[in-house]
Amino acid sequence: MTGPTPADPNEPAGARLPEFRIDRPADGQRRRGTGRGWRGRGAGGEQVTVPPVDFTSYYGRPILKPPVWKHDIAGYLFTGGLAAGSALIAAGAQLTGRPRLRQVSRGTALGGIAASTYLLVHDLGRPDRFHHMLRVAKLTSPMSVGTWILTAFGPLAGVAAVAEVAPLLPRHGALGLARRLAPPVGDVAGLVAAATAPALATYTGVLLADTAVPSWHDAYPALPFVFAGSALAAACGVGLIAAPAAETAPVRRLALAAAAIELAGGHRLERMGLTSEPYRQGRSGRLMRAGRALLAVGATAALLSGRSRALSALSGAALLASSVATRFGVFEAGVTSARDPKYTVVPQRERRDQEGDRSPAEKRT
Amino acid sequence: MVHANSLYGPLDPAPDAGYEDAPPRMGFFTDTSVCIGCKACEVACKEWNDVPASGLDLLGMSYDNTGALTANSWRHVAFVEQPRPSGWATPAFEDTPAGPPVSAATATFGAETATHTGTDPGIPSGSPGAAARMVGGSEFLGMPGAQPPGRGTGVEGRSDFRWLMMSDVCKHCTHAACLDVCPTGSLFRTEFGTVVVQEDICNGCGYCISACPYGVIDQRKNDGRAWKCTLCYDRLGAGMTPACAQACPTESIQYGPLEELRGRAAARVATLHGRGVSEARLYGHDPNDGVGGDGAFFLLLDEPEVYGLPPDPVVTTRDLPKMWKRAGLAAVTMAAAAAVAFIGGRP
Secondary structure (H helix, E strand, O other), X not given: OOOOOOOOOOOOOOOOHHHHOOOOOHHHOHHHHHOOOOOOOOOOHHHOOOOOOOOOOOOOOOOOOOOOOOHHHHHHHHHHHHHHHHHHHHHHHHHOOOHHHHHHHHHHHHHHHHHHHHHXXXXXXXXXXXXXXXXXXXXXXXXXXXXXXXXXXXXHHHHHHHHHHHHHOOOOHHHHHHHHHHHHHHHHHHHHHHHHHHHHHHHHHXXXXXXXXXXXXXXXXXXXXXXXXXXXXXXXXXXXXXXXXXXXXXXXXXXXXXXXXXXXXXXXXXXXXXXXXXXXXXHHHHHHHHHHHHHHHHXXXXXXXXXXXXXXXXXXHHHHHHHHHXXXXXXXXXXXXXXXXXXXXXXXXXXXXXXOOOOHHHOOO | OOOOOOOXXXXXXXXXXXXXXXXXXXXXXXXXXXXXXXXXXXXXXXXXXOOOOOOOOOOOEOOEOOOOOEOOEOEEEEEEEEOOXXXXXXXXXXXOOOOOOOOHHHHHHHHHOOOOOOEEOOOOOOOHHHHHHOOOOOOOOOOOOOOOOOOOOOHHHOOOOEEEEEEEEOOOEOOOHHHHHOOOOOEEEOOOOOEEEOOOOOOOOOHHHHHOOOOOOEEEOOOOOEEOOOOOHHHHHOOOOOHHHHHOOOOOEEEEEHHHHHHHXXXXXXXXXXXXXXXXXXXXXXXOOOOXXXXXXXXXXXXXXHHOOOOOOOOHHHHHHHHHHHHHHHHHHHHHHHHHHHHHOOO
């Protein structure tokens, strides 16, 4: 870059400012979508075409602070849902006498909840203080409610999964006693875990919605359903991949139900007005579309797979991938909506202009 | 103590939080019509509260090099330059050509600059298109001009302008979403009705940051915890005025019992309207608004979003009962789907 050109006394002040720019953000190019019709960057101020006036802002900066949650939380949405769905399937398998499906699902529930705990603690600004969550129980804080759900679910899922190793223990002595006691204890733990599982899968919808993030908050009626469906789909995916085909008939039916629940919820996500935009556009929109397509493929393949191991595995992989894509899509849509002042200002401005008589001192000039 | 208006609507927050014989609710009234943009409030706050430095960079946002409220800036003076005269004053350039007004280029430049605040998300970059719009056309006076007024054009090309300055701060909402969603109890309501973070409890979960409808609370990077204005809780307890209000040379920042401040603010608006400043309006004063009224409210001379404030914020927890109902319905649906799938196929 050559140095700044000598000052022209007639140029507007600030026209050459971009020449001095040193720290242009790397992702600045991508987010320029809102600047439709805006061009002439760096070529002198007067050529700038100002986009249509649809809202004002303070230097275009976001009003809200975008979430500081890293992708750990998007990952947790997936692993937590997977654990919850698997615990439900494990209980169903236990009650209907499908031992391989039960083992696989109990193992997945434990793995999912262990990964969830790791991701949640890792995302904290002060991971060594994770136990401060256990100081209080607050219904107004979905994160507090979730902490207690996890605290109940985790050990139960753990006991149910560990009970599966009973057949490996010796027949006599103290371990022999454990060998006899483990299966009934595991069964009880598995059933209680399954009773808490739907709460684990759906509270995360409230966790995201109970924020000022426009695309999350406005989606509060839909998110718990999307997440419930996504959780079941992921858990069905693991069942279809790992359990023998002879035991997976209910899983195939459940995959269809999961797809129906998630797609019905997702349909609503796209019809909330302006704050739906991030669910349809950009990276988050692509993730949501990928999630839907994979869900349709996975559910159809599950229906057709019958006793085919290959088709079952394919279906399972599609369902798992669908759940990952949907979770990351919802997460990113929220972050996008908090980063752009448009999603904060325009809906609030419309609401206030409609209720113009509420505070006469604040009428527009 | 559960109250019918615990989540939404007018409320006196300290008694609702369980304080008996609480002192009157204390707050700030920031009258931006007399703010001179000296930033004494920012400095006094940093000094008293031992807030770390927040970078030293020119942001290209007029004289605003703080950028936003962050964990390391608990007061933030916003500067907005507009191509129109102040309502009551003699136009600054009545007899002087003001020169070519600065373009939207400077505003768009200001949208993307960054400084190392040492906080997360700190001052996220904005949208240049939206920034270009804040100038209301091509006649924006961005950075102060380098040339004497009027060079290059005649009187016919001039435009008048005004500066809006506002010292922003945590609003200490009646219904504080940050406090309600805090899963550790680190955020609490004081006996003065203010909202304070206990730094020995906060574990940096970041929930308050997403919950705040004003984008106030923020996280320190090297420390991981959330920080914001305490309304100088330590000074209040000793009967002292918060540092920013103490330092303000024009009484733009006024501290006192909220009821008294609301009365004073209404009188001030009436005075300004009487002087022809019809654009003067209060923001955050109304106990019937979406957050139940702010403990720190403002007199503004333009729409709130011009200053980077949300035009009509609603506390997210207003809808929390409905959210839990939807989650319960989804949970039941999920359990029923699993039950039907396993039972349905049995012979």
